[in-house]
Amino acid sequence: AQSVTQPDIHITVSEGASLELRCNYSYGATPYLFWYVQSPGQGLQLLLKYFSGDTLVQGIKGFEAEFKRSQSSFNLRKPSVHWSDAAEYFCAVGSYGGATNKLIFGTGTLLAVQP
Amino acid sequence: ETGVTQTPRHLVMGMTNKKSLKCEQHLGHNAMYWYKQSAKKPLELMFVYNFKEQTENNSVPSRFSPECPNSSHLFLHLHTLQPEDSALYLCASSHTLGNEQFFGPGTRLTVL
Numbered sequence: 001a002q003s004v005t006q007p008d009i010h011i012t013v014s015e016g017a018s019l020e021l022r023c024n025y026s027y028g029a030t031p032y033l034f035w036y037v038q039s040p041g042q043g044l045q046l047l048l049k050y051f052s053g054d055t056l057v058q059g060i061k062g063f064e065a066e067f068k069r070s071q072s073s074f075n076l077r078k079p080s081v082h083w084s085d086a087a088e089y090f091c092a093v094g095s096y097g098g099a100t101n102k103l104i105f106g107t108g109t110l111l112a113v114q115p
Numbered sequence: 116e117t118g119v120t121q122t123p124r125h126l127v128m129g130m131t132n133k134k135s136l137k138c139e140q141h142l143g144h145n146a147m148y149w150y151k152q153s154a155k156k157p158l159e160l161m162f163v164y165n166f167k168e169q170t171e172n173n174s175v176p177s178r179f180s181p182e183c184p185n186s187s188h189l190f191l192h193l194h195t196l197q198p199e200d201s202a203l204y205l206c207a208s209s210h211t212l213g214n215e216q217f218f219g220p221g222t223r224l225t226v227l
Binding site for chain 1: 119121155156157158160163171205207215216217218219220221223
């Protein structure tokens with residue numbers, strides 16, 4: 001069965017520091033992988049996605065993620081965190097094909113940014 | 116309006132009330148979804164519609180009744196809800212062969 005694990009429930013980093021949020025997935029075929037961000041009281045915004053090709057994916061707001069098949073991981077990174085990055089981050093794996101598209105989400109990582 | 120919109124943004128209802136949540140997408144997508152987001156739980160997929168046809172009901176109680184009159188609109192009709200149904204209800208849409216889902220801002224529902 002497909003699943004997504006985000007091992008870190010809560011992370012605190014200092015503004016300007018680098019960030020890495022972990023995501024591990026379980027999926028039988030080549031996965032379609034996503035990172036979403038959710039600010040308080042808001043819906044989810046897509047940061048980046050991986051379908052195929054280059055395993056290092058660039059997204060919005062200076063984020064990037066690297067797909068590592070051997071580790072079943074899709075970690076999200078940012079070299080220098082800004083206070084406005086404080087939010088909850090969700091990793092998701094998608095199934096492709098058939099009549100519908102289905103996303104399985106992780107439980108999220110809440111990011112706090114210290115001044 | 117662009118993207119995915121949801122109304123109302125906040126809703127408080129008693130357990131005997133009947134209310135409806137509305138979602139509209141302006142992206143030309145063919146698939147629409149309802150999710151439930153509760154505190155400290157993963158997003159729960161509730162319903163999926165593709166070209167107006169329901170393709171997935173994720174064991175949702177019958178007190179939640181979805182309706183999809185066309186590919187741009189999705190409703191969630193609520194009746195005799197329970198306090199544990201209080202949550203953020205998110206609507207999303209995608210192009211059928213895209214997998215990338217676009218989310219609305221959600222409706223914060225409180226059941227008293």
